[in-house]
Amino acid sequence: MRKYLAIFRTALQSSITWRGAFWFYVSLSFLPLIAYYYLWTAVFQNRAEAAGFSYHSLLTYAVVALLITRFTSSWPEFGVMENIREGTLTKYLVQPTSYLGYFFTSRVAFRVFANLINAPFAMLIIYVLRDRLLPPATGWQWLATMLAIPIAYVMQFLLGMLLGLVSFWISEARYLIPLKETALLFVGGMALPYAFFPAAVQTMLDALPFKYLAAFPVEIFLGQKTAAEAIAGLAVGLIWLGALFALMKLMWRRGLKKFVAVGN
Numbered sequence: 089m090r091k092y093l094a095i096f097r098t099a100l101q102s103s104i105t106w107r108g109a110f111w112f113y114v115s116l117s118f119l120p121l122i123a124y125y126y127l128w129t130a131v132f133q134n135r136a137e138a139a140g141f142s143y144h145s146l147l148t149y150a151v152v153a154l155l156i157t158r159f160t161s162s163w164p165e166f167g168v169m170e171n172i173r174e175g176t177l178t179k180y181l182v183q184p185t186s187y188l189g190y191f192f193t194s195r196v197a198f199r200v201f202a203n204l205i206n207a208p209f210a211m212l213i214i215y216v217l218r219d220r221l222l223p224p225a226t227g228w229q230w231l232a233t234m235l236a237i238p239i240a241y242v243m244q245f246l247l248g249m250l251l252g253l254v255s256f257w258i259s260e261a262r263y264l265i266p267l268k269e270t271a272l273l274f275v276g277g278m279a280l281p282y283a284f285f286p287a288a289v290q291t292m293l294d295a296l297p298f299k300y301l302a303a304f305p306v307e308i309f310l311g312q313k314t315a316a317e318a319i320a321g322l323a324v325g326l327i328w329l330g331a332l333f334a335l336m337k338l339m340w341r342r343g344l345k346k347f348v349a350v351g352n
Contacts, residue, residue, distance in 0.1 A: 096197045121213065124150040139283040145310055148222045149281055152309050153302040155210050157278050159203055160241040160301070162195050168252025169262050177347065188249070188340065195245060225311055232318040236305035239325040243300050246332040247272075253336065256343030277303025297328035 128150065132143040141149065168191065171177040180187045214221065224230050251268055254261040273279040275298040282290045282303055293299060304325070308318050 096193050098194075098197075121151065121154050124154070125217075139281065141281065141283065144220055144222050146281070147217070147220050148310060149306050151213060151217060151221060152306045153278050155206075155213075156237060156240055156302050156305055157276075158206050158210075160199075160237060160244050161202075162199065162241065162245040162248050164191050164195050164245055164248040165252035165265060165268075166262075167191065168249060169255040172252075172255040172343075172347065173259060181344075188336070191249070192245060199241065222310065224309055228315055228318075229308055229311055232313075232315070232322065233305050233309045235322055236300065236308060236318075236325070239300050239322065239329060240302065240305060242329050243297060243325075243332065246329065246336055249336050250332070250339065253339045253343050256339070256346050272298065272301060276301035277306065281306075297325075297332065300325045300328065 125147065128143060128146050131138060132146075136142065138146065171180065177187070180190060183190070224233070247268070251261065251264060254264065258264075275293055275296065277293075277299055278301065282293055282299070285293065293303075304313075304321055307313050308321075313321065
């Protein structure tokens with residue numbers, strides 16, 4: 089445990105040295121919300137609802153989905169791809185810590201510092217739009233939403249790791265990152281609620297794990313899930329995390345054999 093605490097402290101200190109870049113990036117990352125605000129304001133000028141959403145509920149969806157995404161993003165794939173492509177992975181293999189554990193710990197440290205910077209922007213957005221946002225009607229919705237957020241973070245991490253490990257087989261896998269980010273905007277419910285998609289697409293998306301990135305927690309927040317549905321959904325989310333972790337370990341073991349063979 090002390091080894092991972094040391095990794096956490098080192099990664100946190102490294103993040104702090106880049107605080108200027110963090111402020112710049114975070115300020116830009118909230119800009120899409122301005123586009124969402126004007127988009128939905130224009131859409132609801134001549135209608136009362138769209139896909140079952142009122143103006144206030146849809147704006148709330150956009151704000152909460154963006155905040156969850158910003159507070160749970162991980163992007164470990166960049167470092168993993170670099171380590172594999174440049175061969176620097178070797179130095180981690182001889183250390184007394186798990187490479188996967190090292191990466192998870194360092195990304196948690198990164199996320200902690202990034203969220204300290206995210207927080208003032210989030211509070212400013214909530215304050216400015218306070219009269220247009222719909223808070224949860226009950227306490228259990230708050231609690232269930234808070235429980236869904238760690239699932240979203242770990243899933244972001246695992247999906248990023250899976251993409252990063254593709255570098256064992258595809259040397260230029262970094263070109264897949266924009267494709268992944270764009271796809272997750274839609275399949276994760278970050279850009280639009282699932283209600284805007286055809287029924288068949290909604291059914292497919294609901295059966296996949298990506299809804300836990302944004303759609304599922306926001307639906308809980310808005311009261312679109314009953315308490316029983318929320319509990320069942322959280323349980324299924326944990327099962328999905330286990331499945332993705334198992335897949336990551338499988339890719340790691342097989343990719344490592346290939347990496348060592350090429351290295352020798």
